[in-house]
Amino acid sequence: MRGGLSPVGEFGIGRMAELNCVSEKALRLYHQKGLLNPVRIDEATGYRYYSYEQCSTVDMIQQLQSVGASLDDIKRLLDGRDPSKLAEMLEVRLASIDAELRQLGMARQNALQLLESYRVFQDRPLCNQVILEHIAERKLVTFGIFNPRSLRLVDDTESFLQEWEINLRLTKRHMRDAGMPLSLFHRVGCRIARADLVRRDFRLDASFVFLDDETAGMVEGVETLPAGTFLTLYKARYTDENGLNAEMVGLSEMLDFAEERGFEVAGDYYGEIVAETPAFLYEGREMLFKLQIPVVLAH
Structure with a gap:
């Protein structure tokens, strides 16, 4: 049979x-x-x-x-x-699955951010115009400035960008050594403390990466940037048409804008990288960045 x-x-x-x-x-x-x-x-x-x-x-x-x-x-x-061995194996496997899910979650967020960068470059916001806008609370992680030669914005953009690139490499190494997922290493921006900003001393005191809520829940050392009113300015190139540092020029324009209207600078400056072109398109880096200064409006 x-x-x-x-x-x-x-x-x-x-x-x-x-x-x-x-x-x-x-x-x-x-x-x-x-x-x-x-x-x-x-x-x-x-x-x-x-x-x-x-x-x-x-x-x-x-x-x-x-x-x-x-x-x-x-x-x-x-x-x-031994039934306890089965429970032990399942607990170990569950921990491994949870770790895999966290990695997949970060990979998904990275893919979404790359797609967002592409779409932003396809339909860029209005550049070179100071705008007043309300920005919701955000999560971020901050890092020190690891390359002393990139501590200050300078007019020689080629030199500064080279030094900043070195700082980015050192930041990436720091993240690896700290056990942070390298998928977070993208669109690293810079910060200037309020005290230096109001003196127009464009000295960088930190770099940072903004995080979405899902990713923020997977990372230690997350800080919160409160919601508030910000002066913002988009720049599509780091060197302006006169060959000057577009970030420095933009910061001066924003501070002039605030002074003329009686606005008070309320906190640190954040230079956010909104989008970067895919690196495989050519060697180097092109970025769309957003200058942001929190302000208190005149009464």
Whole structure:
């Protein structure tokens, strides 16, 4: 009765495979590994026969495989006959799955941000015009300025950008050494403390990366930038048409704008990289950046 039900309630490997949505090859491997031995093997044909009671064993093997257990892992559990070992293995696997989910979540956010950068470059906002806008609360992580030669904005943009690029490499190394996911290393902006800003001393005191709420929940050391009223200014190039540092020119324009209207600078300056062109398009870096100064309006 090859493949069918025998008079004593046994059925062949083909039927066993069909009932359990598994291949005959897998059942032979289970037998080879000592996980599931047939109730009988026909001496003449070598054909394997199983019982209905063994279906639950197949279920358990498949469930454990679905959470990442190998057949050797399952064999050790069966041989040990210690339920606590099963719980221990599942707890370890759950921790691993959680870590994988966090990595996938960050990968998803990185993909979304790259797509957003592309779309922003396709439809750029109005540049070179100071705007007053309300910006909601944001999450961010900050880093020190690791390259002393990039501590201050200067008119020599080529020199500054080279030094800033070195600072970015050092920031990336710092993130790696601190155990932070390198997927966060994108669109790194710069900050100027309020005390220096109002003196028009454009000295950088930190770099930063803004985070969405989902990513912020996966990272330690997250800070909050409160909601508020900001003067903002978009720039599409770091060197303006006169060959000057566009960020320095923009900051001066914004501070002039605030003084003329009696606005008070209320906090630190944030130079946010809104979008960067994909690096594979050419060597170097093109970016759309947003200058932001929090202000208190005149009464």
